[in-house]
Amino acid sequence: MASLILENITKSYGRKTVLDKISHMFPPGLTLLTGPSGAGKSTLLRLIATAEKPGSGRMIWDDTPLPAGRAALRRVLGYAPQAVDLPDDLTAREFALHIGALKGLDRVAADRQFGAITEAIGLHADINNRIASFSGGMRRRLVFAQALLGAPQLLALDEPTAELDGETARRLGALILERARTAAVIMTTHLADELAPHAVAMLRVEAGRVAAA
Numbered sequence: 001m002a003s004l005i006l007e008n009i010t011k012s013y014g015r016k017t018v019l020d021k022i023s024h025m026f027p028p029g030l031t032l033l034t035g036p037s038g039a040g041k042s043t044l045l046r047l048i049a050t051a052e053k054p055g056s057g058r059m060i061w062d063d064t065p066l067p068a069g070r071a072a073l074r075r076v077l078g079y080a081p082q083a084v085d086l087p088d089d090l091t092a093r094e095f096a097l098h099i100g101a102l103k104g105l106d107r108v109a110a111d112r113q114f115g116a117i118t119e120a121i122g123l124h125a126d127i128n129n130r131i132a133s134f135s136g137g138m139r140r141r142l143v144f145a146q147a148l149l150g151a152p153q154l155l156a157l158d159e160p161t162a163e164l165d166g167e168t169a170r171r172l173g174a175l176i177l178e179r180a181r182t183a184a185v186i187m188t189t190h191l192a193d194e195l196a197p198h199a200v201a202m203l204r205v206e207a208g209r210v211a212a213a
């Protein structure tokens, strides 16, 4: 099991400092990020998912500092961004098999995993339909399902339960907790209070700084 360490991470856009010297160790288990809109949560998750680079500071995955550790991190990463443009022309299953291939999964394994995940979150009946026909909640579940493919050891989830009804959100929560038994899972969610008893840490992000919540 591997941990992610952030040391003095700073990120600015133009003159605006969005993340201000963030240091934290994310061990295996669930870490919840809370905090007001605009606090920097999504930016922090983008950095953790290596979708963007920090302006300064250091990330260390499984004892190897980035950039040397980046390839190893990406091999075991699952990422569900807060907002993503899905390929409307593909079916959900075609999209998932494409993501699975990028993650190095063989097609049969990816198909089996995607089937099981979508079964658990009530999306299975729709996986052969084009994404163009999907509602916001279905898109959200598809983004979540692709993140979970390949049993990631580092899972960054940005509002995966938004737009979902309570029952469906709880089903996602169960899968997330199962993964968090071995993976470092870092997520923002409006269900933070419900998941908090199962979390290793709950952090509050405010104006680009992080404190224990």
Ligand SMILES: Nc1ncnc2c1ncn2[C@@H]1O[C@H](COP(=O)(O)OP(=O)(O)O)[C@@H](O)[C@H]1O
Pocket: 013, 018, 035, 036, 037, 038, 039, 040, 041, 042, 043, 044
């Ligand atoms: N690509 C970007 N360019 C400029 N400003 C950005 C960019 N991404 C985020 N920001 C700004 O950074 C701040 C934090 O945003 P964000 O990380 O999305 O916060 P949260 O997810 O907590 O709502 C906001 O003020 C936002 O406007």
Ligand SMILES: [Mg+2]
Pocket: 041, 042, 043, 082, 158
């Ligand atoms: Mg956000």
